[in-house]
Amino acid sequence: MALELRQNLKLSQTLKMTPQLQQAIKLLQLSRMELVELVREEMVENPVLEETSGQEKDGDDRPTDMNMEGVDQEKGKERVESGVEASEVSSSDSKADGDAVREIDWDSYLEHYSTAPPMPSYRPNNEDLPSLEATLTRKDSLFDHLSWQLKMGALCAEDTELGMLILGNLDQYGYLKASLDDIAEQATMPVEQIERVLTKIQTFDPVGVGARSLQECLLIQARHIGQDDEILVQIVERHIGNLERKNYQAIARDLKEPLEEIYEAVKVIASLDPKPGRAYAEEDPIYITPDVYIHKLGEKYFVVPNSDGLPKLKISNFYRSALAGDQKARQYVQEKLRSAQWLIRSIEQRQRTIVKVTESILKFQNDFFEKGIEHLRPLILRDVADDISMHESTISRVTTNKYVHTPRGIFELKYFFNSSINRTDGDEIASQSVKGAIRDIVAKENVKKPYSDQKIVEMLRDKNIDIARRTVAKYREQLGILSSSKRKQVI
Numbered sequence: 001m002a003l004e005l006r007q008n009l010k011l012s013q014t015l016k017m018t019p020q021l022q023q024a025i026k027l028l029q030l031s032r033m034e035l036v037e038l039v040r041e042e043m044v045e046n047p048v049l050e051e052t053s054g055q056e057k058d059g060d061d062r063p064t065d066m067n068m069e070g071v072d073q074e075k076g077k078e079r080v081e082s083g084v085e086a087s088e089v090s091s092s093d094s095k096a097d098g099d100a101v102r103e104i105d106w107d108s109y110l111e112h113y114s115t116a117p118p119m120p121s122y123r124p125n126n127e128d129l130p131s132l133e134a135t136l137t138r139k140d141s142l143f144d145h146l147s148w149q150l151k152m153g154a155l156c157a158e159d160t161e162l163g164m165l166i167l168g169n170l171d172q173y174g175y176l177k178a179s180l181d182d183i184a185e186q187a188t189m190p191v192e193q194i195e196r197v198l199t200k201i202q203t204f205d206p207v208g209v210g211a212r213s214l215q216e217c218l219l220i221q222a223r224h225i226g227q228d229d230e231i232l233v234q235i236v237e238r239h240i241g242n243l244e245r246k247n248y249q250a251i252a253r254d255l256k257e258p259l260e261e262i263y264e265a266v267k268v269i270a271s272l273d274p275k276p277g278r279a280y281a282e283e284d285p286i287y288i289t290p291d292v293y294i295h296k297l298g299e300k301y302f303v304v305p306n307s308d309g310l311p312k313l314k315i316s317n318f319y320r321s322a323l324a325g326d327q328k329a330r331q332y333v334q335e336k337l338r339s340a341q342w343l344i345r346s347i348e349q350r351q352r353t354i355v356k357v358t359e360s361i362l363k364f365q366n367d368f369f370e371k372g373i374e375h376l377r378p379l380i381l382r383d384v385a386d387d388i389s390m391h392e393s394t395i396s397r398v399t400t401n402k403y404v405h406t407p408r409g410i411f412e413l414k415y416f417f418n419s420s421i422n423r424t425d426g427d428e429i430a431s432q433s434v435k436g437a438i439r440d441i442v443a444k445e446n447v448k449k450p451y452s453d454q455k456i457v458e459m460l461r462d463k464n465i466d467i468a469r470r471t472v473a474k475y476r477e478q479l480g481i482l483s484s485s486k487r488k489q490v491i
Contacts, residue, residue, distance in 0.1 A: 024346045028353060028394070031401035032291055032309070035347070039311045042343055048336040049343070050316045142174060142209070142280035143167055149204045155197075162187055162197050166210070174209035174277030175217070208276035215240065221272045231257055232265040243269065246488055263490070290405035292358050294369070301369060303358045305351045306405075313344050353390075357398045360384045361416050368416070369406060374437070376430040378420035423464045434465060435475050442481055450487040 030038060043049045150163045165187055169178040176198070184191045202210040207224045211217035218236050222228040235243060239251045248266065252259045275281075293304045319333045364383060367375035381392045381399075399413035418430035441459055445451050451459070453472045460467055481487070 020342050020346075023342060024349060025397070027346045027350045029397035029400060032289055032403075034401075035350075036310060039313070039343075039347075043311070043313075046336050046340055046343075048316050048319055048333065048340045050314050051311045140280065142170065142172065142277045145280060146170075146201065146204055146209060150201070153200065155200070158189075159193075159197050159200075162189060162194060163201060166194070166198055166201060170209065170277070172277060172281035173275040174206065174211070176210055176212050206273070206276040206279065208273060211276075214274055217274060217276065218269060218272050221276075222268065225268075227268045229265070231255065231261055232268055235262070235265055236269065245485060246490060248490060288403050288410055290403045290410055292354055292402070292404050294358070294362060294404055294406040296369075296407050301362055301366075303355050303362060305355050307351070310347075313340070313347075353394070354398055354402060356388050357384060357390075357395060358404055358413065360387045361413065363387070365416050369408060372408070374433050376416070376418065376433045378428050378430045379417050381417060422466050427464075429465060431475075434460070434467060435479055437463065437465065438472065438475055439479055439481070442476075442487070445487075447487070447489040450484040452484045 027035065027038070043051060146167050147164060150160060150167065153160075153163075155163065165183060166176065169176055169183065171177050180191050180194050180198070183194050187194070198210055202208075202220050203224075204210070208217045208221045211220055215236050219228060219233065222232055222236070234255055235251060239254070242248070242250050243266065248259060248262050252262045255262070289309055290306055293306055295302050295304060319336075361379075361384060362369070364379050364387075365376060367377065381395045384390075385392045385395050399417070402413045403410055404413055415432065418432045420428040421431055421434050423429055437460060438456060441451060441456055453469050453476065456472050456476075457467060457469050460472070476483075
């Protein structure tokens with residue numbers, strides 16, 4: 001077979017992921033907290049970016065926060081026009097905007113910004129924000145709380161050092177995870193001395209810390225309140241399994257005690273805390289700040305983006321003189337100016353895309369906002385993507401870790417996308433609506449005779465909801481609802 005060289009012309013289209021397009025996609029999928037963190041990092045790396053807490057105005061009385069203005073040939077001057085008109089990022093948009101950025105006369109552009117320093121920061125009067133006292137110090141950990149009591153316990157230096165070693169082996173709920181033999185080997189002290197110090201620690205607040213098992217934790221608390229009678233001790237030591245399953249008849253038969261006596265002991269056990277250190281193990285709550293608001297005015301709903309809390313960016317005037325300097329300084333400043341402009345435009349575009357997706361969700365789920373969760377309709381990403389002419393991947397990025405404040409509460413945008421469950425009459429209902437129906441059924445049941453999963457299936461079928469028993473069990477677990485045997489309250 002002969003080999004030969006040929007030259008052929010071929011016309012093809014390829015998708016080019018420009019750095020600007022990659023940045024816009026990255027910003028789109030970030031949560032609000034991640035976006036704030038990224039902007040902080042960009043402000044550290046890019047000296048051209050500045051944050052202003054007030055709404056500064058230049059000579060033309062135009063706001064300079066979060067608005068990049070593009071180039072417009074008018075009276076021989078170039079000015080920056082706001083934002084990108086397209087609602088979705090594309091490679092062609094990136095190329096066109098990149099050409100516009102390169103054509104900007106940065107000398108003329110910076111003339112439109114005043115050299116006044118940014119307004120001083122202030123703390124808004126908002127009741128939703130944590131109090132000033134809550135921001136001044138960190139919460140004491142369980143180790144800090146116990147070590148303070150240990151140091152106040154008038155122990156010798158050797159016992160205090162041994163006690164600190166024991167406290168270091170407690171888990172977040174106050175249980176001792178290391179064996180006494182291991183601690184003795186590490187401290188090179190006899191086990192009897194460690195046992196004595198541990199007994200002292202077990203009297204600290206919260207009562208029950210330092211226990212090596214659940215049974216020991218409950219018995220320590222029972223002794224502390226003076227309720228450690230023989231029946232209670234035997235139930236804790238021998239019948240934890242039956243206690244969990246609420247099989248009180250089996251406990252009464254084994255202990256040969258009246259059922260009423262078992263009930264009284266169980267009441268005491270139920271008042272004890274199986275995780276005494278949980279009050280110090282809980283993490284501080286993270287308050288959700290919505291990315292967008294849905295307001296109802298009259299009979300209409302309106303979608304408004306939430307810009308509060310986001311850093312307001314502007315281009316620094318400090319580097320204007322650098323544009324007139326040597327070529328390397330001018331090139332460096334222009335590069336940073338282009339990067340700053342792309343960041344601000346990408347943030348604006350992100351806000352517009354979130355608003356557009358939320359408006360589409362509002363159109364599909366209007367019955368939910370008017371009538372409640374039972375009217376939440378099945379919805380998939382493709383429905384919204386087709387409605388606003390975007391790709392499904394874009395909708396997925398927009399709805400991940402984004403929250404909306406509505407008249408019915410705060411929801412993640414993903415909440416409104418649900419699989420469909422068939423009704424007996426042929427219609428469909430959203431899975432979230434079925435979960436709400438299960439929650440309502442359990443909330444209204446008789447606590448002494450809770451409904452089984454099969455009974456819930458039958459009750460849902462009476463509401464024209466056709467669902468299998470295993471699906472009820474799955475939804476019940478997702479809602480954090482125990483099984484009927486564990487929900488039953490005999491006492």
